[in-house]
Amino acid sequence: MTQQPTVGVLAVQGDVREHLGALESTGVVAMPVRRSSELAEVAGLVLPGGESTTIDKLIRIFELRDPIRARIADGMPVYGSCAGMILLADQIVDGTTDQLPIGGMSISVRRNAFGRQVDSFECHLDMPVVGPEPVQAVFIRAPWVQEWGGAVEVLARVPEGHGDASGRPVAVRQGNLLATSFHPEVTGDHRVHSYFAAMVRAAAP
Template sequence: MSTIGVLALQGDVREHAAAVERIGATPSRVRRLAELEAVDALIIPGGESTTIDKLLRAFELFEPLRDRIHAGMPVMGSCAGMIMLATDIVGAIDGQRSLAAIPMTVRRNAFGRQVDSSEVELAWIPDGSTMHATFIRAPWVESCDPSVEILATATGPDGAAHPVAVRHGNAIATSFHPEIAEPGAVHDDRVHRLLLDLV
């Protein structure tokens, strides 16, 4: 059985761990190097990208995580996790670093502040189905390399469609929170399953 880690420094750790269990893998909370080395894949949950960056450095995980991702470990980032996986960040604070796993530029808080959080129905491009998505202070993909596969787009406050779910090699990123479902609704775990497929 595959072990999928959830970076447990900030964010929806419990919700992602529950999703990992639902897809038939073993979840593992990752805070230390030994825990990172023991997983087959990793999820970087939402939260605050600048805080995640600082905590990764404080826990001496930034370089080991970056090296494992670039060596091919499957990784998934949601919301702030998407920002952490980008090569370039619009609206970054001074000194903010990313793991540069996907050749794309993302814009922090592109969909607005916390009060602008929303739930929308997206078209899931790989099979044409719909997906319910929750956006909370979400980024979007400003631009990306042609090698990046766009899995879903959403209309921003500017009226334009922007990529909000992408895949590139061993990395998957979403602007929204795939670990969250409407109260009483069945969880949609297809993004987590994509990660498991990479394992």
């Protein structure tokens, strides 16, 4: 039997447990990551949803920001959902003055683009890379992609009928980096995690 890769979930804040469970359902080995020594053990990393400014401060306190940036530069697959998308963006619109993204994706994202917690909503998205059936997308104080570079592939957009959000990219990929505005870990549909697990397997030596 082929040994499965180990995929970490950044475990300083946010919906860590849900991502660990979703990853395990894909067959990979999943583990929480809080230290650089743990980061060194994984072949891929998930940056979970949560509060992006809090996660930013904590990864600096835990001295994880530079090691994560180094692993991204070395080609490690990373998936960011919601706050994780903000962390992966090279530019943040409406970020706090001291907010420092990890970066790596040639995207500009708008924080809380869909509104406050009370404006959270769900919709179905066409995301052909994970299959023909629509993805149930849960948006909670979510960002959207405002601008993106030529190396970025748009995987899903908000369908028409959602006001200013209509047509906005909410799932993107650039090389070994994947990001979604929504939270697939809370729906029981693990196809996005399966897609990311396949990215990790493909990148593994």
